[in-house]
Amino acid sequence: MNNPFTLQGKVILVTGASSGIGRAVAIECSRMGAKVIITARNSSRLEETFSQLEGKGHSLFTADISKPDVIENMIPNLPSLDGITHCAGIIKNIPFVYASPENIEEVMKINFYAPAEITRMSIKAKKLKRDSSVVFISSVSGVFCSAIASSVYSASKGAINGLLKGMALDLAPKGIRVNSINPGVVETHIFDADVISREQLEEDKKRYPLKRFGKPEEIAYAAVYLLSDASAWITGTNLLIDGGYTLL
């Protein structure tokens, strides 16, 4: 039976795969038949993800992609790719007046430069195939709205948004599609660093029309769609998944 949503025969790189959304994307891609290459810094959590992948032929490697030399070294070792899902990211809550250039650099390194450079260098090294698909896990923040003390985080996600619009135009002649997924709050470890208190998160939850936060797999299903041939005519777009949050 023809299934346009299948990832059978595709090779997909997933960053930030040791946790949260990246882990779910890796697992769901494997369930749809892809061979996945997963990366993050924490080897034991990455292996935990690896153990949950379905099918054969997957691989993993640890890398701190906030470091340009690490990205440079990893590209030649990648196989030919049908897609990349950029899930690695950090959140930093800091009021704008206290946001130093160092704070901005810390966030931009991982949320903006790393996905931009991994994609650019993969194309230059001819690792991204014709008709491949690049998916950025962006956010509602910085594209549709923001939050108190989120200016730096919003800036990193807004920058990805601008990047992908231009990239989509530049890469269309190669058949490479570029899109983002823009989630509202998703239950992952990203808030473990106490950037937002549990009480504040419970308050925020009440503002969601669907009265709950998202689940990592609900973002992963959209990534599968954007990586698959079912979305072959979609490029340069932002897919909002937020339980209705930005309606109000």
Ligand SMILES: NC(=O)c1ccc[n+]([C@@H]2O[C@H](COP(=O)([O-])OP(=O)(O)OC[C@H]3O[C@@H](n4cnc5c(N)ncnc54)[C@H](OP(=O)(O)O)[C@@H]3O)[C@@H](O)[C@H]2O)c1
């Ligand atoms: N959760 C949400 O509510 C939400 C909402 C909107 C957008 N997002 C976005 O979704 C993406 C995934 O977030 P998440 O919620 O799944 O967070 P998470 O559970 O904290 O996962 C973040 C991932 O990024 C990796 N990472 C962080 N710094 C890295 C570095 N320097 N080098 C390599 N890998 C690095 C982490 O792995 P290691 O620590 O092992 O390196 C981890 O696998 C992020 O871009 C985030 O901004 C999340």
